[in-house]
Amino acid sequence: MPELPEVETVCRQLEPEIEGRRIERLEVLDERWTRPVPAAEVELAVAGRTIEELGRRGKYLLLELDGGQTLVMHLRMTGNLVLVEGEETIDPSEGMRLYEGERSTSERHLRARFELDDGRELWFTDPRRFGEAFLIDDDGLGARFAKLGVEPLSTDFTPEALGERAAGRTAPLKSFLLDQAHIAGVGNIYADEALFRARLHPLSPAGSMKPEHQLALRDAVVEALEAGLTHGGASIDDYRDGRGEKGGMQNEFLVHTREGEPCPNCGGPIARIVVSGRSTYYCPTCQVRLRKRPRRR
Numbered sequence: 001m002p003e004l005p006e007v008e009t010v011c012r013q014l015e016p017e018i019e020g021r022r023i024e025r026l027e028v029l030d031e032r033w034t035r036p037v038p039a040a041e042v043e044l045a046v047a048g049r050t051i052e053e054l055g056r057r058g059k060y061l062l063l064e065l066d067g068g069q070t071l072v073m074h075l076r077m078t079g080n081l082v083l084v085e086g087e088e089t090i091d092p093s094e095g096m097r098l099y100e101g102e103r104s105t106s107e108r109h110l111r112a113r114f115e116l117d118d119g120r121e122l123w124f125t126d127p128r129r130f131g132e133a134f135l136i137d138d139d140g141l142g143a144r145f146a147k148l149g150v151e152p153l154s155t156d157f158t159p160e161a162l163g164e165r166a167a168g169r170t171a172p173l174k175s176f177l178l179d180q181a182h183i184a185g186v187g188n189i190y191a192d193e194a195l196f197r198a199r200l201h202p203l204s205p206a207g208s209m210k211p212e213h214q215l216a217l218r219d220a221v222v223e224a225l226e227a228g229l230t231h232g233g234a235s236i237d238d239y240r241d242g243r244g245e246k247g248g249m250q251n252e253f254l255v256h257t258r259e260g261e262p263c264p265n266c267g268g269p270i271a272r273i274v275v276s277g278r279s280t281y282y283c284p285t286c287q288v289r290l291r292k293r294p295r296r297r
């Protein structure tokens, strides 16, 4: 499932390519993508608009259009947003951005297609079909995302901000990190990686952190996300970047999906437990389980 580094990778790749381009046409092939709004309504509203910017908030992609509206897209489990050469612009000597095999797979899972004025197309592909899109007026964006937590790569994400959000909470740190209302964009992969980097046990109550733990966890979340960005995101399942290529972060995991393999720090075996219904990987030796009773809120 794409998390902040995966979504941000797509955003950084596509932004310079599509900024200023006009969307000639949007074709929605799956009514579920815009539900409950009829696909035809969104198609009509987007056609002819110029892309002012492609941004990100949490795991959401924000396609800002002229005329004061933004098309918000969420990749959910298996969505991808990929720029492809239009059929008429393919130069056989240079090849396509997508290999033949990749292209036919993508075509099978195509949910929506933006035709741009330079002949290229932006494809939203999604095998599991949980991805979604909705249009929102720009002046409603703030309210729409008001309940979304702090952006972890922004200067707002301080140890104190983390401590305030965790204060009094008995939920395990792993669950706390997954809650988008606290920190936006962190999911299962980077929560595991961050907790290992901070040497904190995933079942420690969130409210039991002392200031030094808050500082360690803040730094660890940032470092884990930046590692993901450096390696172009993680392609465990279906994730492809904005060019249709796999990321490399899955080869760099410190603990995630590495059950039984040696801990990079102590060499002992990585363990796996289930927290909030999610597979959670950690080192039982290196990661300290905080047991202090949380203060009441």
Ligand SMILES: [Zn+2]
Pocket (backbone or CB within 6 Å): 263, 264, 265, 266, 267, 268, 283, 284, 285, 286, 287
């Ligand atoms: Zn260890």
